[in-house]
Amino acid sequence: MKTMKLIIIGLFLSVSSAQAQVSVNVNIGTPPPVVVASPRVVVASPPEWGPVGYDNMEYYYLPDIQMYYDIRLAQYIYFGGGKWIRSQRLPSHYRNYNLYNGYKVVLTDYHGNAPYVYFNSHKVKYYKGYKGKPQKNRRDYYSHNDYHRNHDNGNHDHDDHHDHHDNGNHGGKEHGKGKHK
Structure with a gap:
């Protein structure tokens, strides 16, 4: 009987200490909550050098150098060393290429991360030297319009008043010779 009491007391103590250990381990072993911030996308x-009128597009295809430009990430995408490479800079063998003068095909119908999956189609449809509709680059267009916004007194027609000079002929009318219409 005494032995039985000792066994029961021993079991009781071991169960109590096991519960305490489990309780302590659970409280200590619980990591603090992890806050995951969403990735920052710039x-x-x-x-x-991009064409005017396509502010919300994602990619240009540059036919003269057969590469893409990711507008959102400001990265060139070109094929080299057996794979497609993304870079903030043009590859060295195109360092003299004039992006302002080259034609840009705006990929209006592609939304994704790999426009080059259509490269074989693009290089045929938009061959080297391809020129579609005339384009104005953003630098020239916006600097031209900023100039007129800042220098116009409201009395001029914005269409062509600065582009054509008639050396005093004023549109073909011969002012000063008595022949006013």
Whole structure:
């Protein structure tokens, strides 16, 4: 009987200490909550050399150098070393390429991360030297319009008043010779 009491007391103590250990381990072993911030995506604005009128597009295809430009990430995408490479800079063998003068095909119908999956189609449809509709680059267009916004007194027609000079002929009318219409 005494032995039985000792066994019961021993079991009781071991169960109590096991519960305490479990309780302590659970409280100590619980990691603090982890707060996961969403990844920061930098969305760049279109480059100065990009065509006007396509502010919300994602990619250009540059037919003369057969590569893409990711507008959102400001990265060139080109094929080299057997794979597609993304870079903030043009590859060295195109360092003299003039992005302002080259034609940019705006990929209006592609939304994704790999426009080059259509490269074989793009390089045929938009061959080297391809020129579609005339384009104005953003730098020239916006600097031209900023100039007129800042220098116009409201009395001029914005269409062509600065582009054509008639050396005093004023539109073909011969002012000063008595022949006013």
